[in-house]
Amino acid sequence: KNRKSFTSLLAGLKVRSVKRLGLYLLVDLDDGNLMVVHLGEGALLRRHANKDAVARGTELTVTFTSKGQVRLVDPGGTSEVCLVPAGDLLSEFPALAALGLDPVGEPVSWTSFAGQVIPRAGDLKVLLGDDSLVVGLGDVYIDEVLFHAGLRHDRQSDSLSIQEVRRLYRALVETVHEAVKYRGTSLEDRPFTDVFGVPGEFAQHLAVYGREGQLSPRSRAPIQRTKYKGRWTYYCDTQV
Template sequence: MPELPEVECFARDLRKCVKGRMIEAVQLSFTGMLRGVAPEEFGSMLTGKVFQDVQRRGKYLFFYLSGELVWEVHLRMTGYFLFYPAPAVTDKHTRALFILQGTNNLQFQDIRKFGTFRLWQKEDFHTAPSMQRGIDPLEDVFNLHVFQGLLYRRSKRSLKYLLLDQSVIAGLGNIYCDEALFRARLHPARKVGDLTKDEIKRLFDAVLGVLQEGIRLRGTSVSDYRDIWGKKGHFQDFLRVYRRKNKPCFLCGETITREVIAGRGTHYCPRCQNH
């Protein structure tokens, strides 16, 4: 499932590949991802437009197009983009095909059809919830002081619930959340208000650490995630708790636990991450 590091890889790779290219045609084989725009309108709005930039915020991907248009994408669980030479090789999971000027096509794949597309005019793009909600942890404004501020008035929450709340920090999903809590040696059910100053610092460092390492290792391919060339990431080889139920902790040898916390499957080491 694409979380911040995977979406960042998409943004960086796509920026290099599509910038300056024109969309010659749009073919939708599924239209359920469209939000607030009819299929014909979506096609006609994008056709003829030129990619000017690709950006990311939280788990959202933004294609800046000519004509003051922003195409917003959320990949949700199984969405991803493929970029490869024409002619396009599509399969049953291909939901949209973008014929680009030149020799390459852009393809949107989404097994479970949870992904969403939205269009914004550049002038009111700043009002988009994807741009307003939560703080992106990789933006310069995110520092320890800001992080401490986010904890204020949320003292009764569990850490798991806090980190997954996109209106607080935008970008963490289940994998990087569990890994960050392990790094910080904090139990996922701990309450925000119980943290000491040192623990808050540890959590802050852990969140930034796992995200940066995730990007450096080009994402986590535990199930469907592939980059735009179809290649797997490597962070799955360095997971310390996620999907390691009943396996020994790399630090202490204790058996990794999986239990539902804040409604999510949550993995942790009961010894390293004690209450």
Template sequence: MPELPEVETLRQDLSKEVVGKKVKAVAVTNGRSVRRHKTAKAFRDLLEGRTFKSVGRVGKYLLVGLDDGNTLVIHLGMSGQLHRAKSAKEPKIKHTHVTMTFTQGGDLWFVDPRTFGEMFVSVPLSSEEQAALPVSFAAGVEGAALRRQVHELSELGFDPIENMLSWERFAVVLRQHSVQLKALLMDQHAIAGIGNVYSDEILFSAGLRYDRLSDSLSTTEVRRLYRAMVEILAEAIKHRGSSLADEQYVDLEGKTGSYQQFHEVYDREGLACRRCRSLIQKAKFQSRSTYFCEHCQI
């Protein structure tokens, strides 16, 4: 479940913990986690001996800049975790699929029970190859250089924290499609980083139903949605993300986030809406659960 706020929390911690560290050894114990590479050895060879220079993020992707110009890309999928181990002797965590050991000491582990997550090293394309790429609508906005460097991510939409559009341009994105709001918020090609949890929280905060069509909003409603998106995500980052009962999101040190205590709708079916006291509803939307307040969201 890690979405933008959880990934951003990890990005902040990683930039303190691993920037400047040199990778001594990489062990892959489940090849599925590095499935974009032909072999686990190909992945290892691109990482061993490299030094981590920076840690960026686009949407739900972590981008670790390497000293040779390549980028280590990490996506946590549903159940991925990164764990900072003090040493390789620490008790193993079940479902640890990739282990990195640093020359300065300490380990970074990639743990992922459901194996939807992945890691890969992205090598920049030649200028001819790059010219042949389809230009995503977000290209040209601030920060697009980072995205172009990782061509695998060239199709991602704008990041609402790193590269938020003006509300007027956001209105254009909404009017470009005629799609239900929750689908648009979760569409990574349009907006990068929002998943099932935060889409519900943003829509409640904006007072809009999940099934309202994106091109049906008044100017006031567009502004409310814009404000809700920025505020909810920023607030969630401040509280180090959400840790839910089954998802078990934890940070590098194994600590949970605390934003779940501020959730207004997600996983609150049958509980009273804190704004109007009517009961929070649960519905199926595109074979996914959706929580909302029938009274507060129109």
């Protein structure tokens, strides 16, 4: 549907709740439907006053009777927004059923995490970037998690000891929660702002990512950078 006909379907509806499932936002509406929002690369949701100028690339505007708007700004036009009956969510988006651990949404025990990590027998950096194991981790958070766990990016998961798995799990949960506390990570080449337009501040708390040549907070030796499977990877020599 075009934007006008789509927004007409929302007229008069109330938002009962909003939750995140993986990289999807699910807006529960009082007519039994879910508005499913999947942001494309470079897209963002922004809170605005009704009178604010409309930015280029604004694909969707939702206006609330209590004043204010939420706008989807998507310069690349790669986002997806649709309405589906709540009971049909998994049939319409079957990939959601295969999502792995969400460190913020529905955390699991470290033993359950271990039961999924060890049998996969893969490089840790590759595994942590697999949404069927952990949802939503990119290079920044993977490198930070592995640093705090003291593990190398190319370490094989089936070689981990129980203590190392526990360290990895703890580092994963703590790193993601810290990133949420500081509203995400805004980098020079990848700026990120929250729904109010405020840049994320977690970049100020990164231990290794983007800090090649600076002293490691653990060893005081220079932080290393290497190209690993086509992706820049930052690490400390103390990681094993």
